[in-house]
Amino acid sequence: MPENTVTREDLEARLKANPFAAWMGLSILSLDEEVLEIGLVWKEDMIANPEARNTHGGILAALIDTAADFMIAAKVGRPVPTIDLRIDYHSAAGPGDLRAVARIKRLGRTFSTAEAEILDADGKLIASGRGVYFTAAAQE
Amino acid sequence: MPENTVTREDLEARLKANPFAAWMGLSILSLDEEVLEIGLVWKEDMIANPEARNTHGGILAALIDTAADFMIAAKVGRPVPTIDLRIDYHSAAGPGDLRAVARIKRLGRTFSTAEAEILDADGKLIASGRGVYFTAAAQE
Amino acid sequence: MPENTVTREDLEARLKANPFAAWMGLSILSLDEEVLEIGLVWKEDMIANPEARNTHGGILAALIDTAADFMIAAKVGRPVPTIDLRIDYHSAAGPGDLRAVARIKRLGRTFSTAEAEILDADGKLIASGRGVYFTAAAQE
Amino acid sequence: MPENTVTREDLEARLKANPFAAWMGLSILSLDEEVLEIGLVWKEDMIANPEARNTHGGILAALIDTAADFMIAAKVGRPVPTIDLRIDYHSAAGPGDLRAVARIKRLGRTFSTAEAEILDADGKLIASGRGVYFTAAAQE
Numbered sequence: 001m002p003e004n005t006v007t008r009e010d011l012e013a014r015l016k017a018n019p020f021a022a023w024m025g026l027s028i029l030s031l032d033e034e035v036l037e038i039g040l041v042w043k044e045d046m047i048a049n050p051e052a053r054n055t056h057g058g059i060l061a062a063l064i065d066t067a068a069d070f071m072i073a074a075k076v077g078r079p080v081p082t083i084d085l086r087i088d089y090h091s092a093a094g095p096g097d098l099r100a101v102a103r104i105k106r107l108g109r110t111f112s113t114a115e116a117e118i119l120d121a122d123g124k125l126i127a128s129g130r131g132v133y134f135t136a137a138a139q140e
Numbered sequence: 141m142p143e144n145t146v147t148r149e150d151l152e153a154r155l156k157a158n159p160f161a162a163w164m165g166l167s168i169l170s171l172d173e174e175v176l177e178i179g180l181v182w183k184e185d186m187i188a189n190p191e192a193r194n195t196h197g198g199i200l201a202a203l204i205d206t207a208a209d210f211m212i213a214a215k216v217g218r219p220v221p222t223i224d225l226r227i228d229y230h231s232a233a234g235p236g237d238l239r240a241v242a243r244i245k246r247l248g249r250t251f252s253t254a255e256a257e258i259l260d261a262d263g264k265l266i267a268s269g270r271g272v273y274f275t276a277a278a279q280e
Numbered sequence: 281m282p283e284n285t286v287t288r289e290d291l292e293a294r295l296k297a298n299p300f301a302a303w304m305g306l307s308i309l310s311l312d313e314e315v316l317e318i319g320l321v322w323k324e325d326m327i328a329n330p331e332a333r334n335t336h337g338g339i340l341a342a343l344i345d346t347a348a349d350f351m352i353a354a355k356v357g358r359p360v361p362t363i364d365l366r367i368d369y370h371s372a373a374g375p376g377d378l379r380a381v382a383r384i385k386r387l388g389r390t391f392s393t394a395e396a397e398i399l400d401a402d403g404k405l406i407a408s409g410r411g412v413y414f415t416a417a418a419q420e
Numbered sequence: 421m422p423e424n425t426v427t428r429e430d431l432e433a434r435l436k437a438n439p440f441a442a443w444m445g446l447s448i449l450s451l452d453e454e455v456l457e458i459g460l461v462w463k464e465d466m467i468a469n470p471e472a473r474n475t476h477g478g479i480l481a482a483l484i485d486t487a488a489d490f491m492i493a494a495k496v497g498r499p500v501p502t503i504d505l506r507i508d509y510h511s512a513a514g515p516g517d518l519r520a521v522a523r524i525k526r527l528g529r530t531f532s533t534a535e536a537e538i539l540d541a542d543g544k545l546i547a548s549g550r551g552v553y554f555t556a557a558a559q560e
Binding site (some may be wrong): 041086088090106108113125128130132 | 503506507512525526533545548550552
C-alpha cells in the first residue's frame with residue numbers, strides 16, 4: 001500500500017465540509033497507513049422504527065461508504081465517486097454513537113475497493129460492507 | 141404476486157412515523173400491486189460535496205432500502221429487517237427532489253428480494269439497487 | 281439505448297470461442313436491441329450436492345455474468361472485464377437446462393451495469409443478479 | 421467464534437462428493453478454527469477468453485462461494501444454501517492453480533456472512549467476495 005498523501009487534518013477538514021457527514025456528526029478518530037476510524041454522533045432523527053428505536057440502515061450505509069471512501073482519499077488525495085456499495089446488516093443498532101473502521105482491499109489506478117465495519121460502543125459488529133470507487137476521478 | 145395486505149394510508153402512516161424517513165421528507169407517491177413510488181424532499185444537509193453539490197450516496201442508499209422494504213411491507217404487513225443491500229450509482233444527483241420506484245423480485249416466506257431505482261425530476265436514472273429482506277420477521 | 285454493433289452470429293462465435301462458456305453449453309437463444317437470451321445445457325458435473333442434485337451457485341453466477349457481459353458486448357463490440365458481480369439465489373435449480381435473460385441497466389463510457397435472470401424449463405425464477413463492467417476497455 | 425464441529429477429513433469428503441467442486445479440482449489445503457484454505461487445480465476449460473487466457477469470473481465466483489460456504493460448514497455441520505453472493509474482481513487470473521482463503525464475518529442462527537479471497541501462485545490478489553448463507557437450513 002502506498003503512503004498516505006493527505007494529513008489527518010486535511011482529511012478531517014474535508015469531512016467537516018461535507019454537509020451530510022456533518023449532519024451525521026462524523027469525525028476522524030484515528031488514521032494510519034492501513035486503517036481509518038470514523039465516529040458518528042447518534043441522534044433521534046437517525047431512527048428507522050419508533051418502537052424498536054434501531055438506527056436506519058441508510059445511516060449505516062452512509063457511514064460505511066464515507067469511511068471506505070475517505071480511506072481511499074487518504075491515498076489518492078480526495079474522496080472519489082462511489083461506483084457501487086454493498087452492505088451486510090449483522091445486528092440491529094440501538095441508540096448510541098457508532099464507529100466505522102475502514103481498510104483498502106485493493107488500490108487501483110482506475111478502480112479501487114475498500115471496506116468498512118461498524119461497531120457500537122460495546123464493540124459489537126453492527127454492519128459491514130464494501131464499495132468500489134472510481135479512483136481515476138482523483139486525477140481529473 | 142399476492143395482493144397487498146396494507147392500504148396506502150397505513151403504509152404512509154408507517155413511513156411518516158419512521159424518524160429518518162421523515163427527515164428525508166419521504167412520502168408515498170403511488171402504490172399498486174406491483175409498484176411503490178416514494179418521493180424524497182431534497183435539502184442542503186443531504187449534500188456530499190460542497191463544490192459539486194451532489195446528493196450523498198448514503199441518502200440514495202437509504203431511499204432505495206426504504207422503498208424496497210415498504211413494497212415488501214405492502215405484501216407482508218410491515219417493514220422487515222434488511223439482511224443486505226447493494227446499490228449501483230449511475231449518475232450524480234444534483235440538488236432537487238428524487239423519486240424511487242420499487243418492485244419485488246421474489247417474495248419468499250423466509251427471505252425476499254426487492255429492488256428500486258431512483259430518478260430525478262427529469263426522469264434521469266440516478267441509482268438503482270436491491271435488498272434482501274428477512275420476511276419471516278413479519279410473522280414474529 | 282444505442283443500436284447493437286455486433287451481429288448475433290458474431291456474438292455467438294465469441295461465445296463458442298470462450299472455453300468455459302463452451303463447457304457450459306452456452307448458446308444464444310435470441311438477441312434484440314434490449315434483451316439477450318442465452319441457453320445452458322445442463323450436465324452432471326454442474327451439481328453442487330450429490331443428494332439434492334441442485335446446480336452449483338457458481339454455475340449460475342457464471343451464466344449471469346456471461347449473459348450480462350454479452351448484452352453489453354452487443355453494444356460495445358466485445359465482452360468487457362467484470363468489475364464486480366452480485367447474485368441472488370431465489371430457488372434451487374434441479375437438473376435441467378437453464379436460460380438467462382439479460383438487459384442493460386445503464387450503458388456508460390467508462391463503466392456499465394447489466395443484469396440477468398435465470399429461468400428453468402418451467403419458467404421458474406432460479407437466480408438473478410447484476411454486474412458492473414469496465415466498458416472503457418472496449419476502446420483500448 | 422464457536423469451535424469447528426466437522427473434521428478436516430469429513431469436510432474434505434463432502435468437498436470431493438460435490439461434482440462441480442470435484443470438476444474444479446478443489447481440495448482443502450488447511451483448516452483451523454478461523455480460516456479455511458481451498459486449492460483449485462486449473463484447466464483449459466476454465467478459460468474465459470481464448471486470446472487473453474484469463475480464468476472465467478464464474479469459476480472465481482464458484483471458488484469464493486465454495487470456500488465461504490465450507491468455512492461455515494466447519495461450524496454448523498454441513499454446507500448451507502447461499503442466499504446471495506458478491507464478488508469483486510481485482511486482477512485477471514492467468515492460467516495456473518488458485519487458492520481461496522475463507523473466514524466467517526458473522527455466524528448467526530438464521531443467516532451468516534462469510535468471505536473469501538483468491539490468490540494466485542505468486543500470492544497476488546485475484547478476487548474477493550462474500551456470501552450470505554442460510555444457516556438455519558443446517559438444523560432442518
